Amino acid sequence: MRVPLSWLREYVDVPQDASPEDVLAALVSVGFEEEDVHGFELTGPIVVGQVVEFVEEPQSNGKTIRWCQVDVGEEQGGVRGIVCGARNFFEGDKVVVTLPGAVLPGPFPIAARKTYGHVSDGMIASAKELGLGDEHSGILRLVELGIDAPAGTDAIALLGLDDVAVDINVTPDRGYALSIRGVAREYSHATGADFRDPGVRHADEVAPGVGFSVAVEDAAPIRGRVGATEFVARVVRDVDPTKPTPAWMVARLTLAGIRSLGILIDITNYVMVELGQPIHGYDLDKLTGGITVRRAQAGEKLETLDGQVRTLDAEDLLITDESGPIGLAGVMGGGTTEMSGTTRNVLIEAATFDTVSIARTARRHKLPSEASRRFERGVDPAIPLVAARRVADLMVEFAGGTIDADYGTALFAEISAIEIRLPAGFVAGLIGVDYTADEIVTALELIGCAVAPAEDGWTVTPPSWRSDLTDKWTLAEEVARIEGYDRIPSVLPLPPSGRGLTPAQRGRRRVANALAAAGFVETPSFPFTTEEQNDLHGSPTGEHLPSVKIANPLDGQAAFLRRSLLPGLLQVAHRNVSRGFTDLALFETGTVFLPKPGVQYGTSYVPPLAVRPSAAALAELDESIPPQQRFVSLLLTGNRIAKQPGQPPVPVDIADGLDAVRVIASAAGVTLDVFQAQGKPLHPGRTAVLFVGETEVGYVGELHPDVVADADLTGRVVVAELFLDRLLDIAGERVVAASLSGFPAATQDVSLVVPADVPAGQVRAALTEGAGELLESLRLVDDYRGQGLPDGSKSLTFALRFRAPDRTLTAAEATEAKLAGVAVATERFGAAIRD
Structure with missing residues (x-):
């Protein structure tokens, strides 16, 4: 809001010697932000001149100029010769003359100069040259403004060009200040100057x-x-x-x-x-x-x-x-x-x-x-x-x-005035300043409120121009503003005990921090995609599932809410690769939208903006939102190890994806079981589904080459997507660390011959189940398929480590536990110990 000071002075007593900076400082003290100071940027001498006579002189370039004799007053040297290209004035007209030494907006200094065969001793100005408008087709004739002043009169003061305006930022809740009336009232609040309201009804x-x-x-x-x-x-x-x-x-x-x-x-x-x-x-x-x-x-x-x-x-x-x-x-x-x-x-x-x-x-x-x-x-x-x-x-x-x-x-309409109940101790308790009752009443009456005593407080009726005063909190803010923000002490608030992040929030942060520590970069993206991308990445089997279409999408080509985070990661990868960043490790945590088949989501109901919606309205809005789940997804492409002297490049593959999902599992506090699987957008044979116990929690794999090509990428692209909310629910609120035993471990290996189509993860799970509590760790160390084995079979070698918490295990105890695990694997898969 730009406020010319001469206009402001009509309604409030601003001292004549007050600078624009003084006025801004006063307005800042009552809560406005200072923006700038605006003026016409003119310096004199700029005076009224009267055209005595002129001679029109055609020029060789086809232009006709006027050689004018202009009376600028005795104090400015009387009649001066001035060259002018405009032709919209007549002899006897009063005009504005800028004399040598004057500066016009630009800045454009004026000096006597030789032009068109004459020395022009000044310039006759147009409205645009004076900063009074856009009109530049002719010079400014004072008769058109209804002005008749003697030659030599200071034109800057005559035209109001000596005025300046202060510019303040008016926040949306203080619309009354988008007027001279409102700003004058606020200046009065800040300085105590007398205010004259121009808005009084007769x-x-x-x-x-x-x-x-x-x-x-x-x-x-x-x-x-x-x-x-x-x-x-x-x-x-x-x-x-x-x-x-x-x-x-x-x-x-x-x-x-x-x-x-x-x-x-x-x-x-x-x-x-x-x-x-x-x-x-x-x-x-x-x-x-x-x-x-x-x-x-x-x-x-x-x-x-x-x-x-x-x-x-x-x-x-x-x-x-x-x-x-x-x-x-x-x-x-x-x-x-x-x-x-x-x-x-x-x-x-x-x-x-x-x-x-x-x-x-x-x-x-x-x-x-x-x-x-x-x-x-x-x-x-x-x-x-x-x-x-x-x-x-x-x-x-x-x-x-x-x-x-x-x-x-x-x-x-009769102006409906609301009454607000203001308890006696409320303002001091909220602001932290011990205001007296007189200070509170005076501040509220100063801004135009009617204040009446009430039991243990006051009843306050805001003025008609303050629609932002709606409750006791806004009244307290006004008291603090009028009494001065400098009275509010700087005290660091102490949060009450028991507050902080929820268990789910802590879990999500652990996962994000772990991935960042492992070298991944978090890349949040918009939750909008196409229906084709939802069918490709947001459907486990590739069949069409319902997606939520947005009524007013930001991009008409991406009008659906995502069912997967992978479309956004692929866009980020494409953008980076196109700019030369080819080795990428990206991840995102975010919500996906999984509507139920046959349910219509969305609503045409628009709640009112000025009041809080009712509980029924909020419930209706909640019902209109599709179910949401939080996922964590990652993408790897390019080289895991860059080419360097003595080291060839090592491209990423599914093993890197498995390492990454294990990082997620460790941060969440669960152990993953990995089983081979197939999926529509993924490469057959390089895809795994992830379980925690009997619960599926996601998948990992390399994208199919056709999908990679459609995304304008090259080479291998490894992706993984885990159901983060489900992971954290399984893990529970607290991860309990196992106690460490001080007794030595007993290690043994076992090689089992099983059918080639049996996943190693299932064999591992059987061994773990049968070996019992003495088994501390078990890992696959070899997968052999070839000479010496029956056709259609493979040999899986596992390294087992046993340990007891209270004694040193004997070799016989370790062997017994190992054979118990082998028995379970034999029962389920026909496993046989390889000779």
């Missing part, structure tokens, strides 16, 4: 008028909120739109970041900035019948002031007449009824529109405006009548015309 403006016909039709409010709660219409007749906008008004609007567009539009913008109430003016003669405020019909069209034809949504609030839509309420008017240079009669609109409706319309049509910016933050509901009267008075003063005696208003 006594005759407290009842509905009977003038121009206006109707509001909003029979089916959206989300329980009515689109318009007040609509005021005033009519000004016989205006002259060709009248110049006063120079001081142009200067203030320019400093506020709004360009001048003619006297009628300038006045509506001026009042909007002054009071914070957006105003729209219609050419009354272009209206057909009265005005109706209603919701749009789906598919209706409207051409807005920017020349764009927009297709409307049923939620959009419209201003209409008998011809149809003529404006998007609170956002932008329509092109058919806009004010122009031929307008003679004006209808002024000042209304209170629903904040949520305006915000959604502006975003839906990608049409932010100064009006929508204010409406979506909340406009004082008591100000429309005052703003409409202010606009009408300014139009009469500067554009002529007369005001109709009656004004029309379709709605004149």
